[in-house]
Amino acid sequence: MGSVIVEPPSATVAVNATLTLNAEVLASSGEVLEQPRISWASADPEIAEVSNGGVVTGRKVGTVLIAASSRGKDAFARITVNPTPVSGVRLSTSSRSLMVGQTFQIGAETVDGSGNVLTGRPITWSSSNTSIASVNSSGVVTGLAPGAVIITAASEGKSAVATVTVSQVPVISITLNPATATLVVGQTTQLAAQLKDEAGSILNGRVISWSTNRASVATVSSEGLVTAISAGTATITATSEGRSATAAITVNLRPVSAVIVSPEEVTLFAGQTVQLSALVTDDRGQVLSGKQVTFTSSSNATATVSAQGMLTAVATGTATITATSEGATGQATITVAPDPVAAVEISPSTASILVGGTTQLTAIARNVGGQSLVGRAVFWSSSSPTLATVSSAGVVTGVSPGNAVIIASIEGKQASATVTVRAVPVASVQITPSPASTIVGQTVTLTATTRDALGNTLGGRIVGWSSSNTAVATVNANGLVTGVASGTATITASSEGVSGTTALTVNGVPVATVTVAPSNVTLAAGQTATLTATLKDGAGNVLTGRAVTWSSGATTVATVSSTGVVTGVSAGTATITATSEGKSAAAAVTVTAPTAATVTVAPSTATLTVGNSTTLIATVRDGSSNIMVNASVTWSTSNTSVATVSSSGVVTGVGTGSATITARSGTATGTATVTVSQPPIHHVTVTPSNPRIKEGETVQLTATAYDASNNVITGIAFTWTSSNTNRATVSQTGLVTARQDGNVTISATAGGKTGSTTVRIDK
Numbered sequence: 001m002g003s004v005i006v007e008p009p010s011a012t013v014a015v016n017a018t019l020t021l022n023a024e025v026l027a028s029s030g031e032v033l034e035q036p037r038i039s040w041a042s043a044d045p046e047i048a049e050v051s052n053g054g055v056v057t058g059r060k061v062g063t064v065l066i067a068a069s070s071r072g073k074d075a076f077a078r079i080t081v082n083p084t085p086v087s088g089v090r091l092s093t094s095s096r097s098l099m100v101g102q103t104f105q106i107g108a109e110t111v112d113g114s115g116n117v118l119t120g121r122p123i124t125w126s127s128s129n130t131s132i133a134s135v136n137s138s139g140v141v142t143g144l145a146p147g148a149v150i151i152t153a154a155s156e157g158k159s160a161v162a163t164v165t166v167s168q169v170p171v172i173s174i175t176l177n178p179a180t181a182t183l184v185v186g187q188t189t190q191l192a193a194q195l196k197d198e199a200g201s202i203l204n205g206r207v208i209s210w211s212t213n214r215a216s217v218a219t220v221s222s223e224g225l226v227t228a229i230s231a232g233t234a235t236i237t238a239t240s241e242g243r244s245a246t247a248a249i250t251v252n253l254r255p256v257s258a259v260i261v262s263p264e265e266v267t268l269f270a271g272q273t274v275q276l277s278a279l280v281t282d283d284r285g286q287v288l289s290g291k292q293v294t295f296t297s298s299s300n301a302t303a304t305v306s307a308q309g310m311l312t313a314v315a316t317g318t319a320t321i322t323a324t325s326e327g328a329t330g331q332a333t334i335t336v337a338p339d340p341v342a343a344v345e346i347s348p349s350t351a352s353i354l355v356g357g358t359t360q361l362t363a364i365a366r367n368v369g370g371q372s373l374v375g376r377a378v379f380w381s382s383s384s385p386t387l388a389t390v391s392s393a394g395v396v397t398g399v400s401p402g403n404a405v406i407i408a409s410i411e412g413k414q415a416s417a418t419v420t421v422r423a424v425p426v427a428s429v430q431i432t433p434s435p436a437s438t439i440v441g442q443t444v445t446l447t448a449t450t451r452d453a454l455g456n457t458l459g460g461r462i463v464g465w466s467s468s469n470t471a472v473a474t475v476n477a478n479g480l481v482t483g484v485a486s487g488t489a490t491i492t493a494s495s496e497g498v499s500g501t502t503a504l505t506v507n508g509v510p511v512a513t514v515t516v517a518p519s520n521v522t523l524a525a526g527q528t529a530t531l532t533a534t535l536k537d538g539a540g541n542v543l544t545g546r547a548v549t550w551s552s553g554a555t556t557v558a559t560v561s562s563t564g565v566v567t568g569v570s571a572g573t574a575t576i577t578a579t580s581e582g583k584s585a586a587a588a589v590t591v592t593a594p595t596a597a598t599v600t601v602a603p604s605t606a607t608l609t610v611g612n613s614t615t616l617i618a619t620v621r622d623g624s625s626n627i628m629v630n631a632s633v634t635w636s637t638s639n640t641s642v643a644t645v646s647s648s649g650v651v652t653g654v655g656t657g658s659a660t661i662t663a664r665s666g667t668a669t670g671t672a673t674v675t676v677s678q679p680p681i682h683h684v685t686v687t688p689s690n691p692r693i694k695e696g697e698t699v700q701l702t703a704t705a706y707d708a709s710n711n712v713i714t715g716i717a718f719t720w721t722s723s724n725t726n727r728a729t730v731s732q733t734g735l736v737t738a739r740q741d742g743n744v745t746i747s748a749t750a751g752g753k754t755g756s757t758t759v760r761i762d763k
Contacts, residue, residue: 002028004038004075006068009509009541011077012441013048013058015084021054021077023068039069048079058082076539086121086156087113095163098143106139106162108153123155133164171206172198174245176238181247183218183228184254186280186287191224191247193238209239218249229289254282256291259330261323266332268303268313269340271368276309276332278323293325303334341376342368344415346408352420353388353398361394361417363408379409388419398422426461427453429493429500436491437505438473438483446479448493448500463495472506483507486545511546511581512538521576522590523568526626531564531587533578549579558589568592569630594622596631599670601663606672608643608653609679611711616649616672618663634664643674679707681716684755686734686748692760693738701734703748703755718748728759 005024013019025036040050047062056066058081066077092107110121125135132147141151143166151162175194183189191210195203210220217232226236228251236247260279268274280291295305302317311321313336321332343366351359363380365373380390388404390396396406398421406417430449438444450461465475472487481491483506492501513536521529531550535543550560557572566576571593577586600619608614620631635645639659645651651661653676661672684705691699703720705713720730723745730736730746738761747756 002026002030002073003542004068004070004073005541006066006075006077009077009537009539010079010440011056012080012082013056014082015058015060017084018055018057019079021050021056021066021068023054023070023075025070025073036070041067041069043067048081075541078539084112084118086110086118086158088158089123089153089155089160091153091160091162093162095165096141097165097167098141099167099169100143100145101169103140103142106135106141106151106153108139108160110155110158121155123153126152126154128152133166168206169197169203171195171203171241171243174238174240174243176236176245176247179247180249181226182250182252183226184252184282184286184288185228185230186282186289188225188227189249191220191226191236191238193224193240193245195240195243206240211237211239212249213237217251227289254284254286254288256280256288256326256328257283258285259293259323259325259328261321261330261332264332265335266311267335267337268311269337270313270315272340273310273312276305276311276321276323278309278325278330280325280328291325293323296322296324297334298322302336339367339373341365341373341411341413343370344408344410344413346406346415346417349417350420351396351417352422353396354422354424355398355400356424358395358397359419361390361396361406361408363394363410363415365410365413376410381407381409383407388421424452424456424458426450426458426496426498428455429463429495429498431491431493431500431502434502435505436481436502437507438481439507440483440485440509443480443482444504446475446481446491446493446502448479448495450495450498461495463493466492466494467504468492473504507581508546509537509543511535511543511583514548514578514580514583514585516576516578516585516587519587520590521566521587522592523566524592524594524622524624524626525568525570525630526594526622526628527568529566529589531560531566531576531578533564533580533585535580535583546580551577551579553577557591594626594628594631596620596628596665596668597623597625599633599663599665599668601661601670601672604672605675606651607675607677608651609677609707610653610655610713611679611707611709613650613652614674616645616651616661616663618649618665618670620665620668628665631665636662636664638662642676678713678715679711681705681713681751681753682708682710684718684748684750684753686746686755686757688757690758690760691736692762693736694762695738695741697738699736699738699759701730701736701746701748701757703734703750705750705753716750718750721747721749723747727761 003026007022023038025033040054042050043065047064049057050066061081061083063080066079068075088111090109108123110118125139127133127135128150132145133141133143133149135141135151146168148165151164152159173196177192181189193208195206197203210224212220212234214234218234219227220236231251231253234249238245258281262277266274278293280288295309297305298320302319303313305311305321316336316338319334323330345364347362353359363378365376380394382388382390383405387400387402388396388398390406396419401421401423404419406419408415428451432447436444448463450458465479467473467475467489469489472485472489473481473483475481475491486508489504490501491504492499515534517532523529533548535546550564552560553575557574558566558568560566560576568591574589575586576589577584598621602617606614618633620628635649637643637645637659641655642657642659643651645661651674658675663670687702693699703718705716720732722728722730727740727742727744728736728738741761741763744759745756747754
């Protein structure tokens with residue numbers, strides 16, 4: 001028998017939970033034996049037990065080796081027993097009421113999935129609103145202010161809640177100060193109500209209702225301010241939470257001593273109005289209500305005033321308004337200014353900007369005729385400075401997302417524009433580190449950075465996390481990645497529709513040793529041999545599916561592929577190394593030099609035109625018909641006037657005919673036959689162009705043939721013709737003889753192509 005393999009080689013299980021291990025028995029040949037007898041044993045049954053079928057049961061927290069044995073061979077699995085996870089939290093109460101300042105204890109216990117109590121587990125307490133009720137680390141709740149809160153007890157990700165309602169301490173008694181008061185008509189006095197609880201402690205912040213039994217004599221505000229209206233007596237009552245107290249108020253009349261007009265100075269534009277008020281006081285400065293007041297103007301042409309004190313500006317100038325009551329007077333000075341602002345316009349009326357961006361608003365003042373008024377001061381303000389601010393020049397700057405109303409005020413007139421501030425959008429999400437890696441059962445924390453289109457970091461954005469393969473790795477809402485199984489997964493962080501990814505590699509148990517077989521190899525150059533790398537962990541278990549990197553210490557002697565296939569290159573020795581996860585082993589390779597036995601040239605025949613080239617390939621094989629990749633080859637030609645050949649087998653046509661090209665490696669040779677022909681004629685030219693001669697004279701013409709690349713073709717025989725032999729004849733060498741004045745066309749033809757020129761003959 002060869003060996004025993006246990007899967008998985010390592011695992012975790014909770015206390016009192018189970019997992020099943022699988023074992024295979026391999027023969028020496030590597031084949032799996034059917035139905036072998038396997039014995040299971042635990043190195044420490046107090047930590048974990050194992051059944052005859054390989055079922056492991058966790059007993060207490062710790063790590064233990066589980067052994068599988070068969071026919072004298074053993075394999076081990078490392079089992080880690082974790083505490084039983086908390087399945088829930090149980091509270092002693094789900095709801096409770098108390099008053100401000102009171103406390104009570106909430107009991108809490110952690111339980112497993114079967115409802116069994118788990119001791120020694122830390123519990124974290126929290127309140128949904130610590131201004132209403134707080135809770136300490138022992139679950140003691142203290143009422144702080146009226147309202148309702150949720151108290152949460154949490155342990156290992158599980159939680160339970162209780163609702164706590166806090167109410168006020170009730171009011172028992174009310175005392176008013178002063179209990180009696182005497183006023184004159186128009187005067188006020190402030191009453192103060194003191195509330196106490198059952199223990200006599202003063203209570204603050206309670207709602208108090210105030211009332212009067214005779215509002216015609218004295219009124220009272222919601223804050224307890226009493227105002228004398230007319231002569232008589234009234235009872236003022238303060239009530240809170242069903243308790244009340246009273247104060248007796250006496251109101252007397254007082255004579256008028258002074259009249260105070262408000263405002264004392266007014267500036268208006270023609271046509272504008274303002275309400276004047278006259279405050280009548282007694283000799284002690286106390287305000288008297290219900291007194292008759294008359295108003296008069298010193299200049300009705302400038303400003304008029306009604307009996308009720310309504311002032312109307314008539315024309316530019318100044319006037320004095322006098323208010324009289326029972327012989328006492330008060331005055332106000334009125335200034336009427338020209339052309340008031342009637343309306344204000346803002347442009348644009350709506351705008352949209354990003355946080356940090358700006359936009360320019362413009363305010364225009366207009367009079368009642370709609371004409372624009374220049375030189376008027378503009379005061380800018382924002383309804384929501386936390387959303388958008390505005391400068392004194394009307395430049396709006398976005399602060400945070402939302403809608404803000406920007407107001408322009410000119411001499412009491414206002415206009416507004418709505419500015420929408422949008423958050424700078426997320427343009428990219430970057431994850432660090434990238435790429436990332438971890439080991440099965442371990443974690444790594446990833447960080448996502450959101451940026452705008454300019455690359456600026458955007459804070460406070462919500463990021464969601466996901467894993468493309470939760471069987472390999474999971475990721476929580478905070479970017480904490482946990483390795484589940486060996487493999488790769490893509491971790492994605494998304495924010496506002498934009499995502500970033502990183503590649504995550506989860507590695508298994510690390511490689512401890514590497515062996516290479518065979519350890520010594522001899523082969524000829526060009527031959528191959530396959531090496532095998534065996535990886536084992538610290539317990540000697542064979543590890544599969546791990547990446548192995550192969551390298552050669554002398555690539556000029558031997559190379560090695562990514563799968564361990566060694567190829568001999570040239571004679572010598574080389575060390576081939578297999579590396580996995582930082583561990584390596586080597587094999588010695590000896591390469592002997594091969595001898596060329598045959599040389600084959602392809603193609604064996606080739607046809608080309610003068611000036612063109614073609615490449616021949618020589619394949620050298622040894623006596624075993626193996627191709628010798630790096631064999632030296634020498635090229636030669638039988639006729640350099642027909643074709644030449646370069647050292648790399650490139651054949652170039654020189655002249656028409658045929659030549660034998662030979663490739664030689666050692667004593668072995670191979671040949672190819674090359675035939676070279678002229679290229680086809682593309683066009684013909686005749687020179688000189690349009691010559692002029694007299695009757696009886698001669699002129700020698702020359703014809704030249706060209707290929708498609710405009711190269712001159714030599715050795716061509718041309719046929720010469722004359723368009724009118726009565727005027728001129730031409731020999732087959734291109735000699736033209738003039739016979740009669742006039743124009744004649746002389747042509748030269750070869751290979752189906754013709755060139756011509758016009759000869760002019762004079763008398």
